[in-house]
Amino acid sequence: MEAPATAAANNCGPATTAAGGSGAATTAAPNNDRADWPTKLVLAAVPAEQDAQLQESYSVTVQILSDELGIEFDFFQAADYAGVIEALIAGRVDLAQFGPFSYVIATANGAQAKPVGVMTSEKGAEPGYQSYLVARTDNSEINTLNDILGKRVCFVDPGSTSGYLLPLAGLLDQGIDPEKDTNSIFAGGHDASVLSVVNGDCDAGFAFDSMVTSLLIDRGEIEEGDVKIVWESPIIAGSPMSMRTTLPQSLQDAIEEIFLNKINVDWAAANGYCDSPDPIACSFSDEAIWGYTAKGDDFYDGIRLLCRELGAERAPSCEGI
């Protein structure tokens, strides 16, 4: 990968990119009303699902943003969202890459933010992912959701959306209470859930889709065909880049324009930020994505509804949503 500027963002420290001397800065601000723009912006990121592959991080995203806006960027990553949400609420973070659930928590706790774009794996694709229930291919006993009655079932952890909340809703829909009707176990991770199924510790397990279909296979932990997909959840909204809505309106517009039109592999490759228009060469985040697509806050109402249906009793992390 070859970014045009060497001042790359890094994982931990504040990475400050040179404020753009390029002419692009003015094009990004149509009405030239930059008087109230801050001299520095902060971008923070939280890994969407805990087990996503850690990649080259956000260097290209930060580079494009600072070139286009002519504003310096500080970039931080946190392993969990609590700190980032509080910083966003206090106005000390301007852009935050959240997972869907953390976005919902942030807004429920008073963060004044909205999605500027949602990560999408392919151009034009609906941004979202699913939860799968998997079982060993050679296990003939488990073929539908109902077959897990009385079996050992792996969930991820009580705070995971695709590893617990969504499966729980799916099971309750079928009249199955996992506490009573199954022998449920928290595996601690999506990969651990799948691997427990493969090595026989669990009869069936929940995990998010690409963990099953690609990540574990790419890592060589399982073979293609080791597990079968027994159940697929409805689509969960994807991970939003969230923007503080207390920023000047003209700046918000400029940022939105950049995310929707420029932070994607096609534009980045065409403008020399990446070698080729493909998600591995163009590292926008810690996930391999095409770019961002426009969605509003209501895109996440599904998760809010899910939380209300489950209630704080069953899903403690849902309380207050």
Add this chain to the structure above:
Amino acid sequence: MTLTEKPQGPRTSTIPPEMRSGSLRPPLPWRRKVLLVIAAVYAVAVVWAIGRTGLSITALFEGYGDFRRLLDRMLPIEFRNLSQIIRLAFETFFMAFIGTAVAVVISVPLAFFAARNTTPSVFLSGPARGFIVAMRAIPDLIFALIFVRAIGIGVLAGILAIGLSAIGMVAKLYADAIEQIDEGPREAILATGASQVRAILTGVIPQVLPSFIGIALFRLDINFRTSTILGYVGAGGIGTLLQLYLSGLQYRKALGVVAVIVVLVLAVEFISAAIRKGILGADPHSHKRLSHRIAGLFPGGKGRGNVAAQAEAASRASFNRETLRPPWTRDRRRMAIFGWGSLAVLVYAFWSTRLSPVRLFTSFGEIFVVATRLVPRDLSWLSSVVVRGMVETFAIAIAATTIGLLISFPLAFLCARNVAPARWVYYFGRSLLVMNRALPDLIIAVLFVSAVGLGPFPGVMALSIGTVGFATKLLADSIEEVSQGPRDAVTAAGTTRLQEAFTGVSPQAMPAFVSTALYIVDINIRSSTILGIVGAGGIGFSLIQATRTLNWELVGGILILVFAMVYSIERLSGWVRKQLL
């Protein structure tokens, strides 16, 4: 009568010629010079660290409003599902108890291998010492993360994490205690033709037993507090609930959990103090030196216990002259109650956590497999991100230790029983310290992130506030151990309290102060890992993320760097400490 009449010759001055005039500056031998150079380097490091972490007082003041707003959202604390909290709190206590037992069981042989005077061979003492330091270098949270990935979510992972990370401290202090024994009894037993092992059993164990018990109790207290955070990564106990509440930003309920933890920490501290006093005797030398040892360490008292009192009691107590069984003296009774009591709690702990001791045993095989995977094959993991992270961690630890100690020093004088201006100040201070120690670093970190934004700055603040409780306790304990005589003498000269604290107390406590300071740097390097969770800087994010994504070589590589840093600081501090004794 006679003495006065002694002829007094003309007195010759004893003042050396070069000191007869001039301003009487203390001489500077080379050791002092080296210490001064180290002090200067340290001062430069602090300035650098403050710059590197972007510390700014004005930013702190500007952030006060947000700090307050978040604090308002955290208070008042709320108790929900109190029965569940209490059940989980006990589960956590049992995890800590089993973990401590695991640590003690592994540490005893390890300490005998590591101690210079009992090791069978230098080829064993070296590796044993290395292993001990390595265990201390790995942050407990990372232990827990690794074990959760290796053997699944639940209490077993937590217990192993607690047990193994405690070895680093327990085995080291045990080895120190063994090295400080009186060699006489052992030589006497060897002289009767007994084997080495027997000589150790009869000549060494009785001498070190009080220290061993004292250290184990001290560690139980630490383990209990540690285990409350391990739930964060799925390692069972009350931490699971804490994590659930924190991840929903439900701080009020999280603090409700913390309040229960505070009560339990207080109870554990109270009980272990009572046990220490009850079975180690009121003799200050058997346990009072503990805090010196904890801080790394002072040639302590020899742990003789109240030998004279025991002998007297034994000679008074009647015993059956037929069977020649030892009489049930008060001390023997207490020891027996303590021994059987601990065993009973251990059994109950296994039962209540539904953990089979066999499973505990077999899990070590699985750990071994993970451990081999941690060994990096090459240097491909060593990226600029890692280097920057380590540098930042170092800067955070230095800055946090300095700030923490600046807060702890004056506090320690208020929290030391023998120096506190009034009893209520002492009790008030000590209870604040317990609360501070029970409050999870994560909550403190989130508060500071809200006040000053993400990055190493809030990390420094969180760590320095977070270690105040522990540092102040160690410092105050060492102040309580200074001898009263010189203090009386200084007071008798008509000094103020403050003057007396500077001249009567501080010089006496200085070596312990320095030990504590260096020990806190060590702790801060490790606990800065946790800051990665909330985006407060350092190597923590990379380490946690590498563990989550099973990038074992990166995990191993980072741990090696942490080990190297902790180890070199330890060597340096060992030397400095020796010069200051």
Add this chain to the structure above:
Amino acid sequence: MQLSGDVVRLRGVRKEFDQGRVVALDSVDLDIHAGELTVLIGLSGSGKSTLLRHLNKLHVPTTGTVEVLGQPVADLSGANLRALRRDVGFIFQQFNIVGRLSCLENVLSGALGRLRGPRYGVLSYPKSMRREALELLDRVGLGDRAFQRSDTLSGGQQQRVAIARTVMQKPKLVLADEPVASLDPEISGQVMDLLFRICTEENLSVICSLHQVDLALGWAKRLVGLRDGQVVLDKPAEGLSTEDVMAVYKRLDPTGTKQNEYEPAMAARGS
């Protein structure tokens, strides 16, 4: 400064420890005259230390009054108490110098009462005081040890540092609590010699508890004997015989036989 009249006046002083289980002093009346050199004798545990520690309010009497240098000690606190303590030097059996500090700094600490604010390190004291302290060290024969760490000195040398520290304080009254009990006889003689000589030179009132009867008789103007917290002897030293003094160390046995308990008492009680 020479004071006329009494420097110490005790009236009916009683001191209990452990809620009255131990009575360390019992109805003690005692006047000490200015410029006098008084020696306190008595068995270990007879209350000598307790008495001395009342004179600078390290202890407070359970009942009775203590007046030192014309001031009722019980009423003193804060700055007034510090002012009194500055005027009363105290020399301890265990020397009580701060081991990790240099000899010079230990001597300098005697001047703390004359200074404002905390001090740390020799250089934090005024230059003139450093000079003064060095002269004092020279007077006790340790001018060449100024910057040696004081815990590397022998016991006798440590006590000489403590004497220098007390003189540094510029006291009017010096209390010495068994200053040579931890030293061997040879050194004891030298240290007592030094202490009394300096105090005489400085014209100070001295109250000193001692075990060495010969030393006591050699230097004291007045001998006060304590037994079980009560004054049992109070006479000018002149004309007293060794037997008179040894009587203080004897105790009436219930059986009527008199027995010298001095040795066993020392061993059993420690100090």
